Amino acid sequence: MALLETDGLVKEFGGLVATDDVNLTVNEDERVSIIGPNGAGKSTLINLITRRLDPTEGDIRFKGESIVKMEPHEVVQRGVSKSFQTASIFPDLTVRENAEIAALAAERGSFGFDFLTHRRKLHGVHEVAADTLDAVGLLDRAETPAEDLPYGDKRRLEIGIALASEPDLLLMDEPTAGMSPEETRSTVDLIEEVKERMGLTFVLVEHDMEIVFSISDRIVVLNRGRVIAEGTPDEIRGDEQVQEAYLGGVEL
Numbered sequence: 001m002a003l004l005e006t007d008g009l010v011k012e013f014g015g016l017v018a019t020d021d022v023n024l025t026v027n028e029d030e031r032v033s034i035i036g037p038n039g040a041g042k043s044t045l046i047n048l049i050t051r052r053l054d055p056t057e058g059d060i061r062f063k064g065e066s067i068v069k070m071e072p073h074e075v076v077q078r079g080v081s082k083s084f085q086t087a088s089i090f091p092d093l094t095v096r097e098n099a100e101i102a103a104l105a106a107e108r109g110s111f112g113f114d115f116l117t118h119r120r121k122l123h124g125v126h127e128v129a130a131d132t133l134d135a136v137g138l139l140d141r142a143e144t145p146a147e148d149l150p151y152g153d154k155r156r157l158e159i160g161i162a163l164a165s166e167p168d169l170l171l172m173d174e175p176t177a178g179m180s181p182e183e184t185r186s187t188v189d190l191i192e193e194v195k196e197r198m199g200l201t202f203v204l205v206e207h208d209m210e211i212v213f214s215i216s217d218r219i220v221v222l223n224r225g226r227v228i229a230e231g232t233p234d235e236i237r238g239d240e241q242v243q244e245a246y247l248g249g250v251e252l
């Protein structure tokens with residue numbers, strides 16, 4: 001079943017067409033990567049889906065329902081979560097509190113009440129937060145203030161925060177940006193692990209081809225806002241148009 005569909009999605013910034021008639025379908029349990037050269041429109045596409053940007057034209061449907069007029073938090077409540085790129089961590093709060101706030105936000109959709117005084121009354125939030133921290137390997141650091149975590153663990157917490165809302169679809173925009181090779185490996189392992197454990201559907205924007213080829217079921221290639229190819233990693237590897245447009249003829 002199609003979980004996410006974009007229909008003729010256009011985003012213009014002044015005279016610049018950042019996404020140009022993009023029709024993207026992501027099926028349940030599918031892992032889709034979006035690749036393309038700098039400025040191809042990858043982040044714009046993600047920001048349209050999360051409703052951080054309004055499209056100039058087109059529709060976005062999630063589980064068959066149009067989300068194109070919704071507020072960002074309404075999209076989160078329907079099961080779309082985005083990890084990375086924006087600072088989602090509250091540095092002064094503990095790892096556990098960060099996960100609990102994320103779990104709670106998905107239920108309430110906002111922070112319009114005093115979380116800390118109400119938290120004992122909130123069923124389920126503790127369990128979801130603890131399960132999530134367990135899944136990302138941070139349960140033993142639950143009481144650590146988030147700001148004291150090493151960089152790699154902060155990124156794990158970001159994944160945890162995205163997962164704590166129990167999303168049906170996780171959007172990841174360059175999850176390994178700025179990481180050391182070891183942190184990159186451990187993040188990729190973590191994504192693989194979470195994918196197995198939670199049966200997650202995700203859309204990944206990533207420049208590192210090794211990562212893309214290893215964890216995607218399907219790859220969508222954007223160039224100047226347009227989808228120029230899509231297929232399995234093997235199909236994309238062998239696609240001449242992709243080689244030309246994106247990789248400058250370099251063998252993958």
Ligand SMILES: Nc1ncnc2c1ncn2[C@@H]1O[C@H](COP(=O)(O)OP(=O)(O)OP(=O)(O)O)[C@@H](O)[C@H]1O
Binds near residue numbers: 016017040045
């Ligand atoms: N808020 C904005 N205002 C004006 N132009 C924008 C804005 N956001 C993006 N653009 C332009 O839209 C085009 C697509 O940008 P986008 O960031 O989506 O590309 P990208 O594929 O994510 O690139 P990168 O790989 O470098 O992150 C670029 O030409 C960019 O300069």
